[in-house]
Each structure stands twice: as C-alpha cells, then as structure tokens.
Amino acid sequence: MAGHEVAPQTGPRSLLAQLDTQPRVRAFLQRAVESGRASHAYLFVGAPGAGKLDAAWALAQALICPHGGCGACEACVRVARHTHSDVHYLAPESATGYLIGQTRDLIDEVALAPIRAAHKVYILDRADQLRANSANSLLKTLEEPPEDVTFILLGTSSDTILPTIVSRCQCVPFRMVSPVEAAAAVCRSTGLPQERCRMAVAVAGSPTRAIEFLKSAERQEARRAMLRAIDSLAHADEADVLSAAKGLIKAVKAPLADVERTQKAVLERDADYLSRGALKQLEERNKREITARERSGIMEVLASARSLLRDALIALEHAPGGVVNTDAQETVGRLVAATGTAGVLAALDAVAEAEQAVRHNVTPQLAFEVMLLDIRKALSCPS
Numbered sequence: 001m002a003g004h005e006v007a008p009q010t011g012p013r014s015l016l017a018q019l020d021t022q023p024r025v026r027a028f029l030q031r032a033v034e035s036g037r038a039s040h041a042y043l044f045v046g047a048p049g050a051g052k053l054d055a056a057w058a059l060a061q062a063l064i065c066p067h068g069g070c071g072a073c074e075a076c077v078r079v080a081r082h083t084h085s086d087v088h089y090l091a092p093e094s095a096t097g098y099l100i101g102q103t104r105d106l107i108d109e110v111a112l113a114p115i116r117a118a119h120k121v122y123i124l125d126r127a128d129q130l131r132a133n134s135a136n137s138l139l140k141t142l143e144e145p146p147e148d149v150t151f152i153l154l155g156t157s158s159d160t161i162l163p164t165i166v167s168r169c170q171c172v173p174f175r176m177v178s179p180v181e182a183a184a185a186v187c188r189s190t191g192l193p194q195e196r197c198r199m200a201v202a203v204a205g206s207p208t209r210a211i212e213f214l215k216s217a218e219r220q221e222a223r224r225a226m227l228r229a230i231d232s233l234a235h236a237d238e239a240d241v242l243s244a245a246k247g248l249i250k251a252v253k254a255p256l257a258d259v260e261r262t263q264k265a266v267l268e269r270d271a272d273y274l275s276r277g278a279l280k281q282l283e284e285r286n287k288r289e290i291t292a293r294e295r296s297g298i299m300e301v302l303a304s305a306r307s308l309l310r311d312a313l314i315a316l317e318h319a320p321g322g323v324v325n326t327d328a329q330e331t332v333g334r335l336v337a338a339t340g341t342a343g344v345l346a347a348l349d350a351v352a353e354a355e356q357a358v359r360h361n362v363t364p365q366l367a368f369e370v371m372l373l374d375i376r377k378a379l380s381c382p383s
C-alpha cells in the first residue's frame with residue numbers, strides 16, 4: 001500500500017482543519033466537539049460543491065477519534081480513508097430515493113454497539129430523497145438515537161427535505177463556494193500548480209475529494225482514459241467504441257482493488273471477536289461500499305468528459321474563464337476544429353443522459369457505450 005496516502009510531508013492534518021472554504025462551519029463544529037455537546041442529528045444544507053460531504057467526514061473523524069480528531073491516530077486515518085467500521089455512509093439506492101429496506105437495515109444497525117470506537121456516525125447523503133415511506137420509520141430513531149450515535153444528513157436546501165426530518169435535526173447552513181475558491185484551497189493544501197487544482201475540482205467536485213483525486217494515480221488515469229476515448233471518437237468504428245467503454249469500466253474499477261484489500265484485512269482481523277450476524281452485516285456493508293465507490297468513480301469520469309466538452313465550448317465561444325483541462329489542450333483543439341457549438345452542446349447532453357442513466361441503475365458499461373456513440377454522432381455534425 002502506498003505510504004503517501006497516510007501522511008503528507010507536512011504532517012497529518014485533521015479533516016476538520018482542512019475545511020478551509022467553510023470557516024464558520026468549521027468553527028461551529030469544532031466548538032461542538034470540544035465542548036462535548038455535539039448534537040445527535042445534524043442537517044448540513046448548501047449547494048453542490050459547498051463541501052457538505054467533506055464536512056460530514058470531518059465531523060465523523062472528530063467524533064470517532066479518542067483525541068477529538070487529531071488526524072494522526074489509527075481511527076483518524078481509517079475515517080479519512082472511509083474504511084472505519086463505525087462510520088456509515090448511505091446514499092439512495094434507487095432512482096426514486098431511499099428504499100424502505102435501506103432505512104429498515106439502518107435502524108437495525110443503529111441499535112448495535114459500535115465495533116471499534118465508542119461512537120457511531122451515520123452520514124445520509126441526499127436526504128431530500130428520504131420520501132415519506134422510507135423516512136417515517138427513521139423519525140423515531142432520529143429523535144431519540146442511542147447515546148453513542150450521531151446522524152449527519154446532507155441536502156441542498158431544507159425546503160426540499162421533509163419538515164418532520166428538518167425539525168429533528170440541527171441545521172447547519174453552508175455558504176456557496178466558487179470553483180476558483182475551491183481550487184485555491186486545493187492549491188494551499190497540496191502545493192500543486194493552479195491548473196491541476198482547477199482540473200481536480202472540476203472532476204472531483206469538492207476540495208477534499210479533489211485532494212484525494214490528485215493523490216490517486218489510478219483515478220487520474222481513469223480521467224485520462226475518458227479524454228482519450230473522446231479524442232479518438234472521430235476515427236472510431238462501433239467496435240472501437242465498445243472496447244473504449246470496456247476500458248473505461250476497467251479504469252474506474254482499478255482503485256477499488258485497494259479498498260477491497262483493506263476490507264478483507266479488517267474482516268480477517270475482526271473475525272475472531274465478531275458474532276456471525278455482525279460479520280455478515282459487515283460483509284453486506286462492504287459490498288454496498290464498493291458499489292457506492294464504483295458509482296462515484298463513474299460519476300467522476302463522466303465529470304471529466306463534461307469538463308473537457310465545456311472547455312471546447314469555452315474555446316468555441318471565446319468565453320472568459322479559460323480552459324480547465326490545460327493538459328488536454330490538443331484534444332480541445334481537435335474538438336473545436338471538428339465541430340461547432342451545436343455539436344458540443346449535443347455532446348454535453350449525451351453526458352447528462354449518461355449520468356441520469358447511471359442514477360437509474362443502467363449498467364455503467366451500457367451507459368458509457370450509448371454516451372460515446374451519441375458524442376461521436378454529435379461531434380461529426382459540423383456546426
């Protein structure tokens with residue numbers, strides 16, 4: 001396992017300390033943790049890219065760490081790697097939102113004692129997708145969770161979340177963060193050139209995820225595979241497109257091998273003192289975690305495609321802001337030479353449709369194939 005993942009040269013910093021773009025949220029959460037008066041249920045609200053998920057992992061780290069979030073101990077490293085067995089991340093598992101079975105499993109799980117730490121944290125992403133049927137069973141748990149449990153719900157606005165949920169949570173508003181600001185935070189943290197940080201934010205979505213992306217050779221390679229796939233579409237036949245889609249899936253899955261190894265090691269080590277039921281539950285959750293990570297990898301390469309096409313649009317329209325994918329200027333140049341604004345817009349639609357398809361549980365391979373074929377068609381129509 002690569003050593004650089006554990007501690008950058010500057011020494012480990014807690015995730016909370018890294019929340020540069022949300023200083024008020026950071027101060028608020030720090031006070032709550034230090035005073036020992038953290039709420040049992042938080043609702044983080046703000047626009048996409050505001051860093052709500054980053055903050056959720058940061059709060060989880062501070063609550064799980066025996067030293068209040070030192071950033072350096074084993075618990076902190078595990079939370080930062082999203083492999084701590086007492087921090088649970090949930091996202092809606094169907095196109096229509098959270099499944100009833102999902103919240104039912106969650107409630108069962110909440111009642112169990114923590115595995116490693118003295119505390120358990122549940123992060124519920126896109127809480128606006130907790131519809132009445134899946135949410136009702138959760139309300140009682142949200143109101144009176146066991147002592148050692150904290151819920152962190154994430155949503156874009158409290159207006160789109162069931163009022164019965166909102167009223168049971170402490171609401172924490174997040175300010176809007178522009179991509180430029182987010183990139184500046186990544187630069188400060190990594191010391192890498194501004195262009196690379198801007199690209200990483202465009203692909204990964206938030207500063208913390210951008211920093212992780214820049215540390216992962218495999219995730220960056222998956223992005224490059226997508227850029228190459230689009231670049232070669234002009235001369236690709238159907239078989240080429242299918243094989244490009246296959247290659248993209250392989251590239252997205254590459255970083256998962258490391259996670260699977262970690263999961264296996266944890267399982268083997270804990271096998272002796274966990275009950276059969278708890279082991280089964282852990283295995284189940286590991287599987288879900290791999291699915292969730294694979295999906296987020298897919299969304300990341302789709303974001304790479306969108307970012308590249310946006311660059312082409314900016315170049316075509318001579319719009320201000322400049323190209324984000326400076327390492328792919330030649331590709332952008334070829335796209336601009338081959339097509340016009342209408343073609344690039346149609347290609348961007350194809351990316352949006354692929355994102356939608358993946359959210360609706362279409363197999364990623366099929367979503368990539370359809371998208372690449374649609375982009376090929378879009379780009380071959382001269383404006």
Ligand SMILES: [Zn+2]
Nearest residue numbers: 065070073076
């Ligand atoms: Zn720690």
